[in-house]
Amino acid sequence: MSKSLSRRRFTAAAGGAAFATAVAAPTAARAGTAPEETTAAAPQGPYDDLFLAQYEKIKNPANGYFSPDGIPYHSVETLIVEAPDHGHETTSEAFSYWMWLEAAYGRVTGDWGPFNAAWEAAEQYIIPTRADQPTNGSYNPGAPATYAPEHPDVSRYPARLDPSVSVGQDPLAAELASAYGTMDIYGMHWLLDVDNTYGYGNTPGSGGQNGPGPGPSYINSYQRGSEESVWETIPQPTTDLFEYGGPNGYLDLFVGDASYARQWKYTNAPDADARAVQAAYWALTWAGAQGNAGQISASVARAAKMGDYLRYSMFDKYFKQIGDCTSPTGCPAGSGRSSQHYLLSWYYAWGGAAGGGGGWAWRIGDGASHQGYQNPFAAWALSTVPELTPRSPSAKSDWSTSLTRQLEFFRWLQSAEGGIAGGCTNSWEGQYGSPPAGTPTFYGMAYDWQPVYHDPPSNNWFGMQCWAMERVAELYYASGNATAQALLEKWVAWVTPEITAEADGTFRIPATLSWQGRPDTWNPASPGANAGLHVSIAEYGTDVGVASALAKTLTYYAAKADDTATADVAGRLLDALAANADGLGIAVPETRADYRRFADEVYVPAGWSGTMPNGDVVEPGVTFIELRSWYRDDPEWPKVQAHLDGGPAPEFTYHRFWAQAGLAIAFAVYAELFPSA
Numbered sequence: 001m002s003k004s005l006s007r008r009r010f011t012a013a014a015g016g017a018a019f020a021t022a023v024a025a026p027t028a029a030r031a032g033t034a035p036e037e038t039t040a041a042a043p044q045g046p047y048d049d050l051f052l053a054q055y056e057k058i059k060n061p062a063n064g065y066f067s068p069d070g071i072p073y074h075s076v077e078t079l080i081v082e083a084p085d086h087g088h089e090t091t092s093e094a095f096s097y098w099m100w101l102e103a104a105y106g107r108v109t110g111d112w113g114p115f116n117a118a119w120e121a122a123e124q125y126i127i128p129t130r131a132d133q134p135t136n137g138s139y140n141p142g143a144p145a146t147y148a149p150e151h152p153d154v155s156r157y158p159a160r161l162d163p164s165v166s167v168g169q170d171p172l173a174a175e176l177a178s179a180y181g182t183m184d185i186y187g188m189h190w191l192l193d194v195d196n197t198y199g200y201g202n203t204p205g206s207g208g209q210n211g212p213g214p215g216p217s218y219i220n221s222y223q224r225g226s227e228e229s230v231w232e233t234i235p236q237p238t239t240d241l242f243e244y245g246g247p248n249g250y251l252d253l254f255v256g257d258a259s260y261a262r263q264w265k266y267t268n269a270p271d272a273d274a275r276a277v278q279a280a281y282w283a284l285t286w287a288g289a290q291g292n293a294g295q296i297s298a299s300v301a302r303a304a305k306m307g308d309y310l311r312y313s314m315f316d317k318y319f320k321q322i323g324d325c326t327s328p329t330g331c332p333a334g335s336g337r338s339s340q341h342y343l344l345s346w347y348y349a350w351g352g353a354a355g356g357g358g359g360w361a362w363r364i365g366d367g368a369s370h371q372g373y374q375n376p377f378a379a380w381a382l383s384t385v386p387e388l389t390p391r392s393p394s395a396k397s398d399w400s401t402s403l404t405r406q407l408e409f410f411r412w413l414q415s416a417e418g419g420i421a422g423g424c425t426n427s428w429e430g431q432y433g434s435p436p437a438g439t440p441t442f443y444g445m446a447y448d449w450q451p452v453y454h455d456p457p458s459n460n461w462f463g464m465q466c467w468a469m470e471r472v473a474e475l476y477y478a479s480g481n482a483t484a485q486a487l488l489e490k491w492v493a494w495v496t497p498e499i500t501a502e503a504d505g506t507f508r509i510p511a512t513l514s515w516q517g518r519p520d521t522w523n524p525a526s527p528g529a530n531a532g533l534h535v536s537i538a539e540y541g542t543d544v545g546v547a548s549a550l551a552k553t554l555t556y557y558a559a560k561a562d563d564t565a566t567a568d569v570a571g572r573l574l575d576a577l578a579a580n581a582d583g584l585g586i587a588v589p590e591t592r593a594d595y596r597r598f599a600d601e602v603y604v605p606a607g608w609s610g611t612m613p614n615g616d617v618v619e620p621g622v623t624f625i626e627l628r629s630w631y632r633d634d635p636e637w638p639k640v641q642a643h644l645d646g647g648p649a650p651e652f653t654y655h656r657f658w659a660q661a662g663l664a665i666a667f668a669v670y671a672e673l674f675p676s677a
């Protein structure tokens with residue numbers, strides 16, 4: 001790392017967003033477009049250089065971040081198991097970071113072609129097309145879906161459909177159809193098998209599920225409750241035509257019914273779609289300052305449209321009333337806005353008939369909300385920026401209410417130390433159960449310290465803190481929101497003493513948290529002090545992606561608060577990260593003791609038998625690796641096998657797309673907000 005970075009002068013950019021005034025050469029006109037004069041901020045200093053160096057590594061085809069079709073992989077490396085179970089899958093998360101990366105590139109260079117290209121690729125590959133979701137016209141908003149309980153243990157699946165449980169009405173479908181002239185959903189599905197490693201075939205929109213060609217293919221994995229870790233999943237095609245699996249495809253592993261029909265189904269990760277909106281806001285702001293806003297108007301309109309549909313994540317799973325919903329049959333069906341909690345829940349999903357299975361479709365929201373998925377910055381942009389205001393008549397009001405509700409949510413969950421606790425649910429254990437007596441509530445929804453998943457506990461990962469609070473910091477920077485400021489002052493004071501960053505590249509940040517106690521029941525008129533809610537740091541680590549989000553959080557906060565001490569911490573952390581550069585990006589080795597779980601048994605119900613596309617047998621007693629025998633051909637597999645044979649836990653150096661893009665963005669943000677550093 002250059003010694004020049006160890007001595008920096010801080011001049012925080014005032015107000016919302018600041019821009020350098022140097023003029024770069026005009027961007028070359030793309031085919032079919034008229035030339036447009038552009039002004040752009042030329043690189044001003046070492047952090048701009050770090051951004052461009054990292055950007056070039058990510059975009060260099062030889063480095064392997066993108067598929068031959070131009071789709072970002074989850075990671076350069078193939079053998080990696082975390083939320084995705086293979087490195088050459090991808091996620092909506094990766095697409096959203098790609099959009100943000102290209103927005104930063106546009107600020108530095110004035111070239112907005114790559115930003116538009118990222119949105120165009122999203123429409124082609126990760127947002128289902130009409131052919132991918134063909135029967136939405138049969139959807140009945142008065143009967144959105146049939147109830148099936150979730151279960152806390154994988155062994156209780158399949159979950160039986162229960163039509164006797166009432167469900168509420170969907171208040172969004174009609175106005176969305178009116179606004180956009182279609183019943184189709186405009187949102188990203190969360191998981192794509194880019195190289196068709198599993199073999200399910202192309203998506204319907206690009207040649208037909210199970211059709212010719214190598215992929216990419218929409219897939220899904222998690223389907224069986226809060227205890228289902230990635231090590232217990234059985235990946236399946238999103239369009240199940242019963243070509244693989246058992247006689248009913250994979251459906252009867254998850255849902256119990258009298259008979260089964262071929263169908264398609266997609267799951268949206270709301271934090272990724274909200275991040276795409278976030279990226280579009282910054283692209284609009286930066287391009288506007290250059291006089292280039294017209295170049296990205298179509299992409300910004302796509303983000304606004306995505307934000308319109310993202311409101312499905314604000315509703316209870318089965319559109320039941322919000323609050324005190326503690327019995328499947330006793331909890332009333334919702335109507336109008338009575339089923340809307342206004343938070344970003346863990347998912348929304350939609351599906352319907354396929355392959356001649358008749359005309360029907362369904363949609364669900366989710367009642368479980370995690371603090372790490374909230375994005376008050378996106379809510380602010382969607383409710384205040386004209387270019388990002390969705391078309392639907394109620395969208396602006398919904399997002400304005402969501403902004404307030406999300407900030408209340410953070411305030412409710414902030415511990416005595418400053419860390420943000422887990423979240424809440426409108427459906428205890430996913431079956432509208434009764435939470436333990438005395439459980440605190442937020443607008444009638446029960447506190448859950450580990451919402452959504454328990455293996456490992458969902459809020460123990462420090463990254464959830466950084467993802468959420470970075471968005472709060474952007475809101476504070478752009479709008480001066482006083483609640484955001486108060487949340488950050490406490491959070492920053494808690495976390496900054498826990499950061500170590502040295503000139504030689506050594507760094508350490510929190511990695512795993514431990515939670516004790518619980519918040520006070522929320523009273524918006526008189527919020528409690530949460531004196532009984534505590535967080536401690538159980539482990540420290542060197543996750544470069546989390547460190548990049550942490551650095552951005554501190555940078556945005558410091559710029560608005562004119563806090564040079566916090567700015568210095570952020571700068572030193574970025575310097576330490578930069579010192580770990582390699583030929584592919586910035587990475588540090590990590591030991592994967594959890595890879596012993598390659599040998600874990602994956603639950604399959606007694607009597608169930610089927611096959612994966614490559615012939616791997618799905619039956620009781622099967623293990624994770626036996627469902628993915630192709631992993632044994634991976635060049636890194638011998639390290640895992642040696643561990644399974646009794647050797648030490650293997651070590652890997654990973655280049656995850658979201659982390660590498662996040663680092664590039666962090667350099668760019670620091671360069672913008674502290675140009676004199």
